[in-house]
Amino acid sequence: MYLGRVLGTVVCERKYEGLEGKRLLVVQPLDHQQEPMGSPEVAVDTVSAGPGELVYLVGSREAALALDPWFVPVDAAIVGIVDSVDV
Amino acid sequence: MILCRVLGTITATIKHPAFAGRKLMVVQPLDEHQQPQGKSFIAVDHSSSAGPGDVVLVMREGNGVRQILGDKMLPIRSLIVGVVDEVDV
Numbered sequence: 001m002y003l004g005r006v007l008g009t010v011v012c013e014r015k016y017e018g019l020e021g022k023r024l025l026v027v028q029p030l031d032h033q034q035e036p037m038g039s040p041e042v043a044v045d046t047v048s049a050g051p052g053e054l055v056y057l058v059g060s061r062e063a064a065l066a067l068d069p070w071f072v073p074v075d076a077a078i079v080g081i082v083d084s085v086d087v
Numbered sequence: 088m089i090l091c092r093v094l095g096t097i098t099a100t101i102k103h104p105a106f107a108g109r110k111l112m113v114v115q116p117l118d119e120h121q122q123p124q125g126k127s128f129i130a131v132d133h134s135s136s137a138g139p140g141d142v143v144l145v146m147r148e149g150n151g152v153r154q155i156l157g158d159k160m161l162p163i164r165s166l167i168v169g170v171v172d173e174v175d176v
Contacts, residue, residue: 001129001165003097003113032094032113032127047101056097056111056129058162062149066103066162079162080102080111087095087113087139 001058002037003030003082006051010042018072025049025078027057032087043076054082090117090171091145093137094127105161112137112167114145119176130165137170144169 010024023045031037034054046066049055055078057063063077064070091114099111110132118124121142130145133155137143145167146152152166153159 001111001131001163002126003129032115037126046103056099058164060149060164062162062164064162065149065160066105070160077103077162080099080106083098083100085095085097085113 001056001079003032003034003085004028004043004055004057004078005030005034006049006053006055006078007040008051016073018069019044019074022067023048027055027076027078029057032085034085041076043078044074045078047078047081049078049081054085056080056082088144088146088168090119090121090174091115091130091143092117092121092123093139093141093143095139097129103162105158105163106131110135114143114167117142119174121174128165130167131163132167134167134170137167142171142174143167144171
């Protein structure tokens with residue numbers, strides 16, 4: 001699981017069944033100092049996050065488990081909006 | 088499982104229901120000499136006694152996490168499962 005900053009939204013009219021109504025956001029992964037780490041990626045939003053917000057994500061198979069139905073082709077999901085990081 | 092140092096904590100009010108009541112920690116992976124190695128990430132604290140500065144044992148495997156936490160559908164991948172007292176290498 002890792003931190004990320006929401007950069008914007010993605011709209012797909014046609015997508016895999018099970019993903020209807022799911023919000024897609026472009027997210028820049030961050031390290032603990034909130035510095036960019038790697039390239040931006042597209043993640044499914046489960047918490048109604050918006051552009052500019054600091055969030056945390058879960059990747060891999062666990063990303064799909066955050067959704068209902070869970071057997072969907074997803075490899076990153078936003079699972080929380082971060083209030084504060086104390087490091 | 089890997090050794091990590093706890094860097095700090097994360098608070099989040101709005102989150103997926105699976106994270107309700109769980110402590111989130113930022114951890115830095117360490118090598119065998121306890122030097123930082125690789126990228127920091129977020130782990131759920133299951134030891135409930137880890138704090139900033141502690142060296143901890145982190146499991147990064149979702150199936151093991153779901154087995155320990157007793158829920159087959161948890162979207163959690165990294166779990167702090169122990170606080171390390173000593174490493175002899």
